[in-house]
Amino acid sequence: MHGLFGAKSGWGKSWYLQAWMETNAPRYDYFVCLDYADEYRGLVKSGLAAHYIIGPKEAAAWGVDEYEQALRQNPRLILARHELTPEVWREQVVAPVITAARRLAQSSGSSSALTVIDEAHWAAPQDAKLPDIIKGMATTGRGEGSSSLWATQRLTEIDETIIGNVMFQILGGYTASGDLNKVGDAVEYPQEFHNPNAMNLPSAVPESLKVDGDSIPLRKFTEGEGDDKQTIGSEWIQSDDEGEITRIDTRNVQMEATHYGDEGMKLIAPGTED
Ligand SMILES: Nc1ncnc2c1ncn2[C@@H]1O[C@H](COP(=O)(O)OP(=O)(O)OP(=O)(O)O)[C@@H](O)[C@H]1O
Ligand SMILES: [Mg+2]
Known part of the structure; x- marks a missing residue:
């Protein structure tokens, strides 16, 4: 299942999204949060997830296989963006992480994976050529076991495919x-x-x-x-x-x-x- 959170800045999207993560992460085999603004450490402190900080070194060195392995080791992960431009975040982190999560969800018949994307207008902007895999996440059928939650303050700047498919x-x-x-x-x-x-x-x-x-x-x-x-x-x-x-x-x-x-x-x- 796929869902979208939208509201102006400061309305409380990230707070409410965190509550959704707290409730839903334990229900899935795999959970990964793409934490653009590094604000979900609370879920690490409370013991729900492990925390990886993704800086330039990690972004350059890690691909789909590394993220898949990281998720197998820690099935609940918060990935905090650190000193990465939106482009690097989108191309070198969001895209491979989504690919890894979908792969895991497909790995056995009943596997499930929840991917959460805050500040989603940076991961899936309307005006940039999107890696197909990012668009593809919002269009995967219920059968695959992949779910996603997208949050943004800019409905006008997030890719239409996402809005149209949640x-x-x-x-x-x-x-x-x-x-x-x-x-x-x-x-x-x-x-x-x-x-x-x-x-x-x-x-x-x-x-x-x-x-x-x-x-x-x-x-x-x-x-x-x-x-x-x-x-x-x-x-x-x-x-x-x-x-x-x-x-x-x-x-x-x-x-x-x-x-x-x-x-x-x-x-x-x-x-x-x-
Ligand atoms: N129900 C709530 N209870 C307590 N605090 C809340 C609640 N909702 C929001 N807040 C607090 O209000 C502030 C703004 O909320 P939040 O960061 O979720 O906004 P946002 O919509 O994600 O804004 P932005 O688009 O700028 O990221 C935060 O400090 C958040 O913790
Ligand atoms: Mg927010």
Whole structure:
């Protein structure tokens, strides 16, 4: 099965994706996370996976066979990108890792492999010639035992093949009109639900989109003020190719491992400092 996570930067994709990994990695024979921003060490600390740092030396020396062997030794792996350009990451890491994972999934009748690709617009950009193997991952049939999860903040920049072939999508908040239009192309319900600033949303929508019967847009929840402001959860709409629609609030999602994502540095307007 293949799924896509999308939302604007800071909405909580990587946090929620990590929760999905925590739940699903143990269910597969092999699990590999292509950790573009090196933020999933929490899953290593919690004992779920082993951690390999992939720098220029590893990227140059390792191919499909090496990754396959690494996965046989450590069936659950976080591969953290270290000092690699997006091109090197895509061509010399993502492509061979995906090939290795698919090979393992096909190695015996009942084998299964889950591959997770965060910052997927770098692994599968719309405007670059993609290694066929990367595209191929999202198009493998259910029978093969390969699953994948892709996450990106830029729906407009990820390859169409990926968007077109996933079986479910989990989309959060967007404010740019280009992104919201792209969401509109991908979902069967009013795209305005994904704009946290939208007003007067249509009420003739499935009850599962509403909160206590009200049509309100997706929300992000924070605690604290100024520099102490922290995200504590956010809302998402999951929809699949069978027409199922669910609204999710990650304040209700439990995760054991810590997520080492960055809230980012804040900018302060002059004259408002206390
Ligand atoms: N449900 C939650 N509970 C606690 N913290 C959360 C939750 N959701 C998100 N966060 C925190 O909010 C911050 C932003 O989330 P995250 O890094 O997942 O955003 P993102 O959508 O992946 O952004 P980007 O596109 O920039 O990578 C992180 O510090 C993350 O740990
Ligand atoms: Mg992220």
